[in-house]
Amino acid sequence: MATIELKGVEKKFLDAYAVKPLDMTINSGEFVVLLGPSGCGKTTTLRMISGLEAVSGGSILFDGRDVTWLHPSERDIAFVFQFFALYSHMTARQNVAFPLQAAGLSKDEVQRRVGQVAEMLKITHLLDVRPGSLSGGDQQRVALARALVRQPAAFLMDEPLGALDAEFRESMRAEIKRLHIEQKATTVYVTHDQVEAMAMGDKVVIMSRAEVQQAGTPAQVYYDPSNLFVARFIGSPGMNLVEGTYSNGQIDFPDGNHYVVPDAWRRALEMSLGMDGRVIVGSRPEAVIVSPEGGMSASVYAADLHGGYSMLHLEPADGVIVHARVGREQRYPIGTPVRYDLDPALVRFFDPQTERAIRIDEKGIA
């Protein structure tokens, strides 16, 4: 399994960037998810790694070997497409055997490997059927078998579950994750579904407007978004973002509430903020603690029951909504005045000017 390095890789169509210069290292055996809204350049990035799209600049290395200008067939990769791309004029068996025939393996070896991978994906009984008469999930299993059978250096998957029904998607997600763990295969996986990305990725790379916004573990991008885009894009609902003004260890909100900034953050805020002290306070719904001792007040705008928990929509002032996650046994009728506070360990701050997160490092600033 290969380590994939992208060094300043970029793609231009005429004068517009599809992917701005990008540096990324995908370690051997890692499952990296490229996540972003449509048109953000994630698929183009994947296609450049595969060689199906030529780069406009930069270089791509597999295990230190420069493959930037190698033909896709010389890169030893497997690609799984959203719409499966199974050859309708061949049976499932012929489809799975197709990459092995390119490698010139003997008939017996081809049959043995096809049988083995079919066993692993539980499609042995489907091998002599043409893809047209298979269900979506089974078609994708055959497509995965075709990718797995050659034991390539890396798997590249372009929204492989996008064409499946919700029901199949969940089980196929688990299957792919499990296969990855068994095979320890370097995998680059493109999706626009953040649930999929968070559930599957060892590392999530969030892209928007042809740029990487943040790369990190699912926990990092969730709890420590590097900018406002990631804060809003990740999570459902996204991070609560309320703008206020910082002075003397306290943030004043336009709604009249005050938030006392945890000591650890004061120095960082003082170092980074502009003269006007404007700051955006970010908090995940689970960081909003609803209790009578809370320092801020709001009224309940709406409450949704999500089975295991409830999502409260709090309205501290007209038009501002703060989501709070509370236990399902707690009932809040609409209009109830409540008091709340933010978990000091989970609260985050953003500069409204640069839209970037303010961080604490050893010097106290980011």
Added chain:
Amino acid sequence: MASVPQSYQSPGAPAKPVNVSIRVDKVGARPRTINAIRAVIAVIIACIMLIPVVWMAMTAFKSRPEAVAAPPVVFFTPSLEGFASLLTNRRQATPAELEAERQRTDLSWADELALRRGQIVIGESDFVRQLINSIIITGVSTFLSVTLAVLSAYAFSRFPMPGKDDLMFFILSQRMLPAVVVTIPIFLMYRSLGLQDTHIGMILLYTAFNLSFAVWLLKGFIDEIPREYEEAALVDGYTRLQAFRKIVLPQAATGIAATTVFAAIFSWNEYAFALMLTSNVARTAPPSIPLVLGVGGIEWAAIAAGSLAFLIPAVLLTFALRKHLLRGVTFGAIRKG
């Protein structure tokens, strides 16, 4: 390599392969009746459509009096008189010659048929040679135009190129002038180039004429084949050419078959160029069939025999490709939806 537990079978996925269609319109008594009625109607329409063809085939096997009889004869004893007239040149014989002819014992079937009508055979007609010319010119020009068109349609469909739309329009415009308009200039050019009345000249001409249409038709078919098919083959270790051969060509089989039939039928039926540009060596069948008029009166049986012989190769070609053509009809309908 641990195996995936059984519970990973997707919920609702069929446990066994679905080999038979379970479409609701294929089962039940009512749809079956409707299908039967449809089939009967189709057979009736086919019968009506086929009457002229059947009549032509019957005429080809009639004797001269039967062919022109009024009211028309439906039941008759088949005769090869029409074919004899088609394949030979004859002249009226004097009584002395006829007597000498009757004494001979080495007469062929054509000689005997001529003798009955007071004629003697003076040589083979050109018909067989012209039919062979038609087959050669149609075969080679169809092969060339479809081969070239598949390659260029693939390039037009898959690769970015400057002025692509203009080029496509330019190709189409090659077909805009009617044949009769360009016949004279081509005649003059061919005369100076020495291509007049040659097989190569006709093959070139028909290839050029078919090419524009074939490129357009095939580009449509190739556009319908998802790029991912080839891309999958490319990453799986195949070169572009191998992917083209193993994936694109089989997927485009329907379009290739349809284009082949169109191109072949054009070349096979072409009349205007053939009349102007060929005489003895490369003359094809279409301009010569109307000339099979015979000695002394119109030989309807001979004309019918010639037409029948001319029809058969076209029928055989369409029949050979029927599987692809039919699949094209149904596939097109489904894919669009």
